[in-house]
Amino acid sequence: MLKQKSGPSRRKVILIGLDSAPPELLLERFLDKMPTIRRLVKNGISGRMRSCDPPITVPAWMVMMTGMDPGQLGIYGFRNRKGWSYSDYYLTTSTMIKEKPIWEIIAQTAGMKSCLIGVPPSYPVRPIMGNLISCFLTPGLEKEYTYPHELRDEVAEIVGEYEFDAAFRSDNRDEILEAIRRMTNKRFDLANYMIEQKEWSFFMLVEIGLDRLHHTFWKYFDDTHPRFESGNRFEMVLEDYYILLDKRIGELIENCGEDTIIIIASDHGSKAMKGAFCINEWLIREGYLKLAERPEGIVSIEDASVDWDKTKAWGWGGYYSRIFFNVKGREDKGILTKEPGGDLDELVTELKEKITRLVDNRGVPMKNTVFSPDELYKTVRGDPPDLMVYLDDLNWRAAGTIGHGKIYLEENDTGPDDSVHSMDGVFILYDPRERIRKDIGTMSIMDAAPTILRRIGLSIPKEMIGKPV
Ligand SMILES: [Zn+2]
Known part of the structure; x- marks a missing residue:
């Protein structure tokens, strides 16, 4: 039987999405504490990535994955007004995305398989060529959250009760912290399993925990925050979590094989809320x-x-x-x-x-x-x-x-809530065949999809607004 493998010029890509990671922390303040990220930056291209308008999780990840702006996608946030109603609105779901994200393009043009974990919005689950676990908008484990359906049994075996999100915006900060770390560890355990056990050319994971952490703990570490409390017991929470992420990213990369292109990206940044x-x-x-x-x-x-x-x-x-x-x-x-x-x-x-x-x-x-x-x-x-x-x-x-x-x-x-979104996220791309350090300045979030397609060796659809970097 002819094996559906990608051709010799086609590359494998893993994109690790860190929701709301700002360049000021990931590429500056905490970089020295993060050996894996530092190695990628030292040997790859990196810089700021300007988010879309508005710089919000939904639609930003889909803008990144389609290379199109929110106007083309018709999505202006989690909530959208229903027609000309004074009070009715609807929440954005996966079924509203009519434009093709990267995984659909590579499946249709090159028969390449993908593996997606937590890319918003991916609830309700839609079939893809490959495997999918839906995002933080999933109401609960009783719903269909994997494609194919049977994948849920494997998820349960690897992590027990999978967690889509951690409840935040409450005063139980110790509980929130524990929930975020537990959720993140489960997600990376699962990603490790999927990397090893599933066939894929494009692998993408979005970790929402970082965004939840920023909203809950920003005022405890940023001395410019209007309500900063110096010497508080949460002062190291952000730094410790970035170190945890770095360690877990290091393990994933190790498992990906030597020729895989590695991308770390965020959908927007974060800063103190005034x-x-x-x-x-x-x-x-x-x-x-x-x-x-x-x-x-x-x-x-x-x-x-x-x-x-x-x-x-x-x-x-x-x-x-x-x-x-x-x-x-x-x-x-x-x-x-x-x-x-x-x-x-x-x-x-x-x-x-x-x-x-x-x-x-x-x-x-x-x-x-x-x-x-x-x-x-x-x-x-x-x-x-x-x-x-x-x-x-x-x-x-x-x-x-x-x-x-x-x-x-x-x-x-x-x-x-201690933080708001800032316009610039980050983009780091490490290609083991190049190993050169390059600062790209500021790119657009719409440049990400064409950049990935070019690296994989596929042509860029003309509807994409962005350009490859
Ligand atoms: Zn976000």
Whole structure:
């Protein structure tokens, strides 16, 4: 029987994804403590990788794997607004990805097999040529989380109860830490097993634990964090975890064979959260959002009694803020006229101007940026917001809840959280056939897929925006 192996010029690639690893930690502060990563950097190409807009886990990993922007994918975050509804939304799932990620391209053009662990969004499970274990969005082990189905028995045998994610944003920091480390170790144990036991040309693992760790422990190690506590007992937690990752990555690489190309990448970076800006409170104060009555406690915009007949705009919170307009003929109770030079155009100009002039809680100008989706993307599919707002270069989160009676919050409105996303992630590529050190400066997250295809020896689809580095 003819063996379906990749041809002599085709290369094997392993991509180890470290969700939210910032260059400032992985390539600078902790590099000396990480012998494996240091060796890869010393003998490979490395640098910063600018994430997509918005720099959020979903869609960023899929942008990396398709070489296309969020507009082409039609995905603007975990949540997407449902049509022109005031309150309905849907969560992004794997089935919404219509464009081809790398593993589909190499399967279709070269019959090459892949092995994927935890690449978001990969729930619900979709068949691939190879093996797949779904991501942190999987509701639980009772669901179908492997492809093929029988793989779940092997997973159970290797790690017992597999863990997709670790619950964070609570005050049980000791528990969170233990859960993250346990989950990570299980994921790497499983990856080691898959590397050895399965046939693959492309292997990809995304470790979400690092992101959870950043959100939970950032203020304990970063002395520039507004709520840094010096000499606290969690000060070494981040460093210890990076060292654990390095050790576990070293084992994986050892198992991959000598000719495999090794990539370490992150979907975006991380940095200290300065606070949360109440976008809807601000819109209320400025007269764009009208309430029929003030809520008694703190409520979501969906639960607030909004006077839609008098409201022009409202927002969503998160790492960035999404603003929506109440447009005549589009929204149920729309009031803004859409024709050129009408209320809508006027409002866009006015809001952009006002938002870029905002100051923070200490009166310091915020470095805010505001975009209409068509300014960012070549194609705008799906259900985009009307405006996308980055507050103070993402140092501030947006809070969507109402009832605070103020604009600035010291803490996140959806549970304890110490970090926000920063724009730049990392990209390290080590090719054992080259072994040269090269600093690539800053590449785009959309360059990753074409870079990998070129290395494997396959042509790059013309729909990909990125270019190989
Ligand atoms: Zn992420």
